[in-house]
Amino acid sequence: MDKGEEIEKINREINQCKRCPLYQSKINYVPGEGDPSSEIMFIGEAPGREEDKQGRPFVGNAGKYLTETIEKILEIKREDIFITNVLKCRPPNNRDPKEEEIEACSIWLIRQIETIKPRIIVTLGRHSSKFIFSYFGLEFTNIMNERGKIRKVRKWDKDVYIIPTLHPAAVLYHQNWRELFEKDFNTIRSVIEGKYKNKRTSILDYFNEDKESN
Secondary structure, X not given: OOHHHHHHHHHHHHOOOOOOHHHHOOOOOOOOEEOOOOOEEEEEOOOOHHXXXXXXXXOOHHHHHHHHHHHHHHOOOHHHOEEEEOOOOOOHHHOOOOHHHHHHHHHHHXXXXXXXXXXXXXXXXXHHXXXXXXXXXXXXXXXXXXXXXXXXXXXXXXXXXXXXXXXXXXXXXXXHHHHHHHHHHHHHHHHHHHHHOOOOOOHHHHHHHHHHHO
């Protein structure tokens, strides 16, 4: 079974999940979307109102800002990466995820990560960052201290880079954080270009070449 087929299988299972009470109040499950063969994975915390309506991650105002930043600074199309959340159902009134919800739902994210095996994981916000740091055996303090710092771990017989940043919804609320957010994206870009600069002429060449090899 290839990565695409495995992700589809996981999505079908997510769409039947009743592991926590959130399934009772949600409109749609939001498994995630994008290229399962991508080397880059973005992970947020939980779906919001628009995501719940559409069953897609990051499609509200915060999602539009995230997409614009990905395409402007990384020069990568959104569909060429994989985007998901720790929780696959919307918490009521967009409240923060509860620890027991994260514990119940994280099996799906772990399966997605273990299927995709990305080289770069970008965590959006403190809940996502805290979970991913724990999963990879890293110590997490707080998002403002950790954001923009590159963590390298060895996984799947390769170097994996974890880069936490602010959640785009928080950036829209705190306009003075835009500069920090975009600085972090320049860090993400430097990781992509630095690792592959002697092998590919551009970021897009890198993605196209990897797709052709799959």
